[in-house]
Amino acid sequence: MSDKQSRTYTYDAKRFLIEVTFTGWFCVFVTVACIIMAFMGIVPGVMAVCAVVAFYTAWNTFVSRAYPREVTVDDESISFTCFGRTDTYRFADIDDIRVREFPYAYKSYVRINGGGMLKGRYWVRGQWFDDGEELYRRITDIECTIMPDSLKARARAYAAAEKTADADKAADAGKTVKAAKAGADRSGGSAKTTKPASRKGGRG
Amino acid sequence: MDAVIGFFSGVSSLGVSVVMPIVLTIIGCCFGAGFGKSLKAGLTVGIGFIGLNLVINQLMGTDLAGGVTAMVERFGLSLSVMDVGWPAASAIAMGSIVGVIIIPLGLLVNIIMLITNTTQTADVDIWNYWHFAFTGALVAIVTNNVAIGIAAAIVNEVIVLVIGDVTAPQVEKSLGLPGVSIPHGFSGAYAPIAWAVNALIDKIPGLNKIDINVRSMQEKFGVFGEPVLLGSIIGLVIGLLAGYGLLPVTTTAADGTAVTTPSFLSLAVSMGAVMVLIPKMAALLMEGLMPISDAASTFIQKHFASRGKIYIGLDSAVGTGHPVTLTLALILVPFCIALSFILPGNKVMPLVDLACIPYMFVLITPLVNENGFRGLIVGIIVLAVGLYIATDLAPLITTAAQNVNFDMGGASEISSICDGANPLTWIIVRIGELGNGIGLAIPAVGAVALAVWNRFRIVKEAKELHSESEAA
Structure with a gap:
């Protein structure tokens, strides 16, 4: 209510x-x-x-x-x-x-x-x-x-549950992307600082 | 079987205004709505049918039929078939033997499908079972077999229920109504066409990027979108094209009788009145049927408490207010009239059911993702094909009307856009008549296949939902 x-x-x-x-x-x-x-x-x-x-x-x-x-x-x-x-x-x-x-x-x-x-x-x-x-x-x-037992109320509950599940999935996917990005940044960060050298001479 | 059909044949001979109250009272009582409420609902529907037929027969039959005939003769048009609209089609459907049995039988089929998980929709929109009865009535005529007609009505219902389930997620999103599906015999028939056209356009480079913003166009139509003005303008144009004058003219026919030709103004007023009164009568019918619809909902929720997600099947009227739907329909009304004049072989003059064009789009709009361009393309296709379908089915619809003693006024042949132009009805009727009814096996097998496929989809969806909630 x-x-x-x-x-x-x-x-x-x-x-x-x-x-x-x-x-x-x-x-x-x-x-x-x-x-x-x-x-x-x-x-x-x-x-x-x-x-x-x-x-x-x-x-x-x-x-x-x-x-x-x-x-x-x-x-x-x-x-x-x-x-x-x-x-x-x-x-x-x-x-x-x-x-x-x-x-x-x-x-x-x-x-x-x-x-x-x-x-x-x-x-x-x-x-x-x-x-x-x-x-x-x-x-x-x-x-x-x-x-609350009407078909409509149950349908709304389902819709809300699906929305929450989708939001959780999106949040998890976002976390995964973030983590992957962070990981990429961490490994790419060293490459960034040595990029000019790595471009010329490859990574050490 | 002959005894059962004989019984229903006897009942249907009482006329739809008597039969429908009896059928609805019984059904309401079965669902626990109470005798008083059920009787009131039944009587409202009976009175509604009488009212609708009076409006159509007196306003259209006397004035408009003459005007259309005069216009057709004057311009040498071949539009000899008058669109008498969905009220006539529903009276024809519910007045047939199939119509007498369709509500209890249709509800039974729906319950069986819910139990077997071949549908998720509880179709409590009892009024619109008439669409299935319309298909069944036509099949009964072409095969001269009422049992096959009843089977055709069930096939129609099964297909429409599956379409309702599959379109439900998009309908929920588009209308903002969770738990609602639209298992509507007329609106549902256009969903496969919308899917196909949408999928085809997706594959055409360039075309797949086009969208027209139709929402903003709605305001430009202003008052001209109102049914009363739309009807009045159409009546006025028909009167002018028929050569009517400003004042009525009385002449003497060859046999000495006085013949009065109405004025084009009275035709405009008649048509405007038809466009206003029909929705009012339909609203009365809807209100009258609500107690039975509510009782059916309560019955379903009580006996299917442990089921997964169930959609409530509603009338497509809940979606006709969508701005894209309304605007597309308004744009296509003049298109429809123009198509009727220019399409070679078309004999149908669209009239009353021009007001039904929004119902065609209730499922089209969400399926094309509210894309105005795609909606227009689908609309032009379905209207052009629909006019040919209505022409092709006109003799059958006329026969069906004569069978239920429907007063056609001055019209020699009648049809309607709803459901006379319904592609699903046409397919079931024309394939069903092959081999004197044996052909119905083809759409029947198709319906069963769809139902089985739907069951797999429902069970899979339920498993996924269950595992997600367990994981949570």
């Missing part, structure tokens, strides 16, 4: 306004509009699909609060804050945490204790948080710490 002190990571205010707040309200509008158009017989099938997708996004935004504005991590808990509600999870109380990573945007989809329609699912778009990369890494570390 990271021994960093409590730290709150915050979504960029402008981006949050556009990507979460505005989008959420837009989806509410689209849901209503699509339902009305479907009842009016305007491509009802497509309108129904649009309504479902828009409703799901609006639900995630305003009910599940799945797009946190702030994420607070300390040594004992993790909290997700959105639209005035803070969901806090003590690590000791988390039986199951799953993180699906999207490394290029430092994005992660976090499900805690199974996740549910009302809470427990969070899309953390690290790209737009201050120190988003650090947040992304802490979240993935938390998953591996709470669930």
